[in-house]
Amino acid sequence: MADSVTNLEELKRLAPPAELGRAPVVEGNQGLGWLTDKLSAFAEAKTPLWWWIVFLPAAFAATVIFPVCLFYQVFTGVGVWGNNHPVMWGLDIVNFIWWVGVAHAGTLISALLFLTKQHWRTTIGRMAEAMTVFSVMMAGLYPAIHVGRAWFDWFMFPVPNSNGLWPQFKSPLMWDVFAVNTYLVVSSLFWFMGMIPDFAVLRDRSTTRIRKTIFTFLAMGWTGSARQWHNYEKAYVVLCGLCTLLVFTVSSIVGLDFCTAQIAGWHATIFPLYFVIGAVFCGFGMMLVLLIPLRKLCNLENIITKSHIATVAKLALVSGLIIDYIYMMEFFIAWYSGDPYERWVFGHRLFGHTYMVMGWILIGINVCVTQLLWFKKIRSNLWALFVIGLLINIGMWSERFVIVVGSLYQDFLPANWGKYMPTIWDIGLYVGTLGAFFMLYLLFVKFLPVIAISEVKGVMPEADPHHPLGGATKGAGHE
Amino acid sequence: MIFPKWTNSLPLVLLIGAGLAGGGVAAGVTYYLTPKYTRAGYQPVQPVPFSHKIHAGQLGVDCRYCHNGVEKSWFSNLPGASTCMNCHNQVLKDDPRLQIIRDSAANNTPVPWVQVHIVPDYVYFNHSVHVTRGISCVACHGRVDQMDEVREVKSMSMSFCLDCHRDPAANIRPPSKVTDLGWQWSTNAAEAEHLQEVNGKKFVHDWKVESLQSCSACHR
Amino acid sequence: MSEKLYGISAEFDSPAAILRAAKKVRDAGYRRWDAFTPFPVHGMDQVMQLGNSLVGWVSLAMGAGAFASVVGLLWFTNAFDYPLIVGGKPMFSVPMTFVPSYIMLIMGGAIGALVGMLGLNQLPRLHHPLLDHKRFDLVSRDKFILVIGAQDEKFCATETRKLLEGIGGAHVALVEDHD
């Protein structure tokens, strides 16, 4: 009987010549067992120093700065922020959109690329989904606490009450409530479902009783039987489909908040698309920022290969180009419409003296820096990509600032015009959410399977029954 | 083995439990987090055991004899002790229970009645317009003429107000009968209901009674 | 504690191997058997004649349900129970309804998919006889195990064992079901 081959030379011999297939998903593959060890290594290994170095400050921001800023605002009033009249929305909403944006790449990568059968996604999908879940949490927080009377948020849910009153569903904010909640629920259960088989892996590998108990519980009795896989795969496909829809829906709805409003600079049909792409672009930026260090620190270089990173960079470039096109269109339409208010607002985004800095940061990064990604040299230079990733996040943040504040501070009647300057409490809250995000993310990296173990295995040649490595006898095709 | 066999039934149990809990929370929110003015049954102890049952019910004193501002003001005033003394300087003139009233009338110290029916400050209810347009006291206060100690019988919640504002015809009656709490269109229940419907519609139409449901009707 | 026989397990080294074995087991006329693998083995569901999974339908049903109920909710709250004049817009209209109901369709569908998957797999099930099986841990690593259930009417400790050994199963062993 043809015993399965496990030694490296044999693999090399049997592996399809490079020109026939893509670059291998995993470099230096040494078989399923080796793969399993490698992928679950970090979750089982002793916590390294660097983890603490990053975790502690993040945890501080999340558990001290964040609650302080939050409670001070809730018990004192929105007045502690920089918001004013006419700029009724400031950093609160800017950060909301920004976080929603960060979330998007995650879903896109794990869902859309799955449907398009991109094997390489299996290695980074899990990390991307985690990013999604945590940043949606942060995003969902803002609408809840930016209101004047946060304790009345429940007015926004259709709870039967003795007032006989209901929410007003014509308001895009109501749509937001639905959208953000849906996004949170769906993305987290998608994330969780993906992890079930891997929980089983960790369960079976676990040596201590406590780990075994926890992972047995989390794996929910997953045995990997053919029947389970059968339903599992189906469910997974469905979820991917729905998540892909989400990618395009959630940010569109956030976009509707603005384009259904009457303010010049908001009132544009392009916004839903604008926000979706902007979100994705921003998300890829964050992916670069997270992946590049982690692959090194978690010793996953040959799982998350440079080519994967490069591909993320390419996607960033594509979405970036679309964004640039949308910028062009916005300015063109503003000029072409002849609407004085539109013209004024867009003119002032770049020449407005008050916020032109933000405007030029936006152009400088989202338009200019993005172009660097055309070059293979850049795409293969991790340091460059890391920096670009950071820049993209800054650029997209300033874009949200320009959209929200830049459109509000000079609207229709000049007598209303004002300025906006965030206060320490605005910034504190933002720092707090950043801290919370990274704290959660690090906990995930430490204790949960950061790579979709079974998925990766599933796309290995050893997993293919018709591949020699899968144990297929010579010339054995389908019977 | 970490988890014994019985744990396999756990999920189901949890599911049911969660369902119940969720329902409970929803109910709780619905009741508590809404302005807590659904307080039917509230019956404070009054400084003077004044009985509407005796005065309004048995003696048939008209509500407006004491609450004389009700047709002019948004507020249905309480009578000054002087009003009580109009009769009680003859009747039960030295009943100890009326001591507070006599003192009040004598040296003008107010009687600390405890208010029973309260709406929040941001609600502007106006007695005069309801009473003069044929909405009886009984619609909101119940059969006060049968109560010894006044008790809140209706919820006084916003939806309670809305019920009537959405269908004034169901409660409207001839203005002459507003203080006649027991009054019916007919002794026969079925017929009374029919007449109420017919005449209610007629009044609403003839008197141009508006069914006000917008904020401005009650909130300013 | 009562000892009950759950089935007989045989271990294989590659997806192809277990696939071949599975065919033989099927041809031998067994019904209540299953293959446990670290990842979905391509072609296994055909071999086991599992047909199309119902998960899709569950998901669809819940999605559609959510969509309909949200449309209903919007109509009831904003157009029927307490209609108010808002911004000169109609009480109830497609543009206002579509977005929330559509997003809730996604929510419903997603929950349906997960619930469906768990339900059809009778998960969560924290106690499973195989979890005690000493070599079962390897399934989630790189081994492939095929188990023929004791409830199968063709099941017979000796025959079945023979069959499994015959088709190249290693470590053929009885699986017991402890409480």
Added chain:
Amino acid sequence: MNHSPTSNSATGKRYWRSLDELADTPEFKDWLHREFPVGASEMVEDGQSRRNFLKIMSASFAFAGIATLGAGCRRPEEKLEPYGKQPENYTYGDAQYFATAMPTRTGAIPLVVKSYEGRPVKIEGNSLYPGSNGSTDRYAQASILDLYDPDRARHFKHDGKVVSREEALGFLDELSKKFAAKSGEGLAFLAESSTSPSRARLQKIIADKFPKSQWFTYDAIDSGIHQRAATQAFGRPVKPVFHFDKAKVILSLDCDFLGGEDDSHNHIRKFAAGRKAGEGMSRLYAVESLFTLTGASADHRLRVAASLIGQIAQAISLEVFGLTLPQAKSAPVTVPAGLDAKWISECAKDLAANPGNALVVTGQRQPLEVHLLALAINSALGAFGNTIDLMPSSLNANGSVYLSQPAEIAGADLKNLDSDSIDTLIILGGNPAYNLNWSSKAKSVVRLGYYEDETTEKSKWNFPATHYLESWGDAITSDGSMVPVQPLIQPLFGGLNELEFIARIAGESQTSAYEIVRSGFGDTDENWKKFLFAGYVQSAKAVPTNDNGKAIEAPFIKSYSPPSANGFEVIFYRDAKLDDGRYANNGWMQELPDPITKMTWDNAVLISRKTARDIGVANGDIVEISLNGKTVSGPIWTQPGMADYSLGLALGYGREKAGRVGTGVGFNAYKIFFGKYIETGATIKKTGETYTLACTQHHWSMEGRPAVREANLDEFIKEPTFAQEKFHGVEPPVVQSLYPNPLDEAKKTALHQWGMTVDLNACVGCGTCVVACQSENNIPIVGKDQVKRGREMHWMRIDRYYTSDPKRKNNPSIFDPRSDENQTDEKQQFAEWIDDVQAVNQPMLCQQCEAAPCESVCPVNATVHDQEGLNVMAYNRCIGTRYCSNNCPYKVRRFNYLDFNKRPLTELKGTIYSTTLTHKTDGEWDLLRWWKDPNSGMRSEDEWDLIKLSKNPDVTVRMRGVMEKCTYCTQRIEHAKIAQKAKAGASDHVRLSEAAGTVPKTACQQACPAGAITFGDVSDPDSSVSKLKLLPQNYSVLADLLTKPRTTYLARIRNPNPHMPDYHDPFSTEEYENGSLTKKGTS
């Protein structure tokens, strides 16, 4: 106005008595013992009143859930405490209205005051008063807040120690006896001018009883000069009354008759009446140095230093008289350098061409000689009897009104103030220690004052004075009829009435103010009651005594050298908000944006762009001004349209001891004020420090947008519909909405449809409406820091734009960075175009759009439309997403960023926001206080109680975190509807009709002196608002956004003289046409 029958029978007096009765209760003694406000505590304690006290949204509902879970069903027990003796014919909860009057320096404003349970809540003008349109001025509207000012003087004090009322009154009696003995030797009085006949009589009595006593009169702001000039010119005590409504051509010589002058609300009323758009509207020439409201309303404005205006008057007089003027021969009359002689001659020609219809008015800050010259011109123009009436300034029966001592010639007398001969100085009101540089050598100073202020410290005895709403009195209006001042409430702090105070010193047997006024009035009780009920007596009205054509000897005015960088001119002017400083502790006034500068909580050194450039300063730079050896420092504010090298200093700021609101606001210009309002030869020095000023409007230019639409009269006559035709922003005709507006369905059954028009041609921008709105709607003040952050709460604001000749604007393309002078709020002060500007005013309040953008974005139905077309706002439903305000194109929604109503006064100026988490009040942790009483504020009890008293119970007091806005005074509408329905009973007469006078007035409409605001039922074709909306110049702002506003505007018509050198289209129109943005219409 609806006088309740009760008030008819007994008028204020009965009510006043009934409060007396209440004051006999043991509680009263208790309060007195605690030295707690009598009237106030009566109402704070009386539960029944509290029911109608203030309608406050408290956070209790917020955490209802927690509270309930925490403490079971937690419900504070509300007490209902009826009067022991039911007051006769008084219905609890009904508003009562009383006629009274607010005394001013040279007259009085007849008022009707609304009160609830004996608590005055809103002041309106007395529309029954002949000629009045029921309007008031800013000060009258705001004066009610002074009544409830927690910083009022509360105690009788001797050497700073509190003494009992009895003791203090005893002292007065001794004083009287003491000086009676030596016939007033060493006794002196220092009073502000007053028109009260009763006071005049007491003054006489004093003079008779204490012949050796001295009586000084001092007003920091001297409005008596018109009277003195006329008296001098005509040789008998007369006082001019100007009829701007009858004048066709008006020349203002530095006279801000629409703003800074006394009695401005009457001037505005008459001026507006004469400016009705169309043939025969009057024309106004303004020659001035400051940019005033009058200048803003002028058709032609000449920007010139105030000290040169005399010369201009002279030049004009030459044109008017020809060369008949004696001094014309004696000395050559020159037009000041740099001025356009044609401007002056054409202006003069225009005057001369309208004999009998021309009117020349001179500012009270101008010296007497200019006034005399102006009177001469008026006389030559035949103004007397036509556009000016001369009123005898001595009165029937009640003794003459003493002329107020003119400040500049009062110097002689006022010197004696410091003489050692004075043993005891009695100060009646006023604040000499602050606004008169005075150091008394008097052995003891006895002071009757409303506040414990700068003067208090210098006085041995201090008596708390009563507010005019607390005291009996009388006064003579500017047009010479007698009005009563009657109290609506017991003196909150048991203060002393001025009349009673004087009477006691005079040793009168009858010291009750009521009796003094009553006996002074004489006549029958019947007429007395009529008098109190109507609020005036026609019979006692003075008749004008004009002798026209009387040749008045016109003085010759020597020519001054124009001010320059080495000798600045300083102009001290009456502040539009604080007057002479008396309103310094009035939060409404401090926060009211200055009508021109839009500045709050500060005064500044107003200066022209050119001057600022020459001395190298910018807005906010602190400069030191030296004049006659004294100096004062203040921040610079570049004022468009300001004369070069003139410095405008508002008096009344920089109070050192005003109270928690007013202390330390602005700088004290009195430091360099010596009684002359125009000084020359001042020098200025940069200190290098800077200071931030808080304005409510940061951007000056309208950027060529058609918010305010103007045309010249001739063009208007040619093209009446210009406002809609000429300007884009017309509602696109064929825009078919996809869905029908449900409001149209509701219209079929609704009783009314409310709407409003604002006549920009009548509005002069005085700001009275803003204060009225604040008073009516419980709008909180937020303090300077918050205004700086753009969080002022005014529901109604007046947008003031400066427009200028587009040719003077540098490159206006927005894509051109050089254009920033047109754009940024920091740079606009350097732009050359601001030198000669026109100003336009636009009252901006909720437009009640039929397709309201704010409503559709509210997630919780907190703001919706009612069936009568009101954009209503349910505060208690609002959660504060602020989306509505973002989406409001007019930005008329205001958000409670902090708990402004519960913030302690001490925090108004700070940037600290107390949070209930840490803040303590009265030594108790706020969270705890909140738990005990959800209504509790972060303010100490006595402060909080008074603030509560001042609130209007008809309007919810909003808490933090909710949006608020104008709803056309929905509370008034509902009141009227309910009253009508209650009256209708079982009938269908439920509709309010203007004909029947049942349609309510909004607060702003009622207060507006110009009658610019018209509110009413647009579904009633006969209503005045419907008619106005049919006028051709009617337009809606931002109509192209299809918001379908219910508030529309009547375009402004200017009436310039074609012969004038500076004749041209309104700048706003030119800007619009040349505006870089509006070449294309909006799509």
